Amino acid sequence: MPVLNGLLGKFCVLAACCSAILAAPLAESSVEYGTDYDKSQLSTRASGTRNDPKDAFFNIAGWENIAEEDCFAMLCLMGGNRVYQRVSTANGGDPHRTESGANLTPFQSNQLATRHTSQITPQTISAEEFPFASTQQGGVGAILFPATLAEQNQQKNAISAAYRRTGGPGYNEWFKITFNGAPLGKFCRALHADPQDFSVCGNSVQSTLFGIAGVILADFAYQLVNTQGRPFFFHHAAGSRKGTRGLELNTTVPLLTGDDS
Structure with a gap:
C-alpha cells in the first residue's frame, strides 16, 4: 500500500504540471494573431490605370545601349x-x-542618304522606336x-517577359517602366534618380554607346517627317540640329507632335 500511495502522489504532481503547461498561452499566437497586427501593412496591387500604373521591370542585360537611348527619350524629350499604356491586342x-x-529601315546603309539619317556604327542598322510600338x-x-x-x-525578349510576368501589365493597362538587370548608363541613372537629373540633357553631352566613345546621343534621335511626296525622310528631334534634316543642316522642318495621353 505505501508503494501504491507513492505512485499516486507522483501521478498527481505530474498531472498538475501538465495542466499548468496546457493552460499557458502560446507566445507564437500573440505574435501572429495579436491585436497589435497592423492590417494597413498589407500591400495592394496596382489597378493598371493611368493614375495607378502597374510596375513593369525590364531586364536590360544584353541591350544596355538601347536602354540608354530609351532613357534619353524619356528623360530629355518626354519630360x-x-x-x-500597353496596346489593346497582340498585334x-x-x-x-x-x-x-521604323519599317522604312532608315538606318540601313543604302537608306542613309535618302532618309537623311546616320549610324552610330556600321552595325547599328536597326531602328529602335520609343515609345515602344507595343x-x-x-x-x-x-x-x-x-x-x-x-x-x-534581346530587347524584344525582355519586353515580352515583362508583360508576361505575374502582376505585369495586361492589354490596355498602364505601367511604369523600370530598367534593371544590368548597370544603368548615364541617362538611365538620371531618369531613375529621385529627383530626376535633367542636367545630362545638354546638346553636347557625350556617352559611350555600342563601343564608341564620345557619342552625342542627341544627334542620333530622329523623327519621321510626313510629306506628300516620296520618299519620306527624317529630321533631328533633339540636340543642336533639332528640326533639321540629318544631312541638310540649312533645311528646317516642323517637328511632329505625338499623342502624349
Missing part, C-alpha cells in the same frame, strides 16, 4: 515620363512601326535611334 503595335517610320503612345511622333539587330532581339 522624365516613365508611365505608358496592336504593328501599325505603329509603320507610323513611326504602347498606345507608339507610332506617330515616336523617336527613332540607330541600334544593332542583336540588341533589338
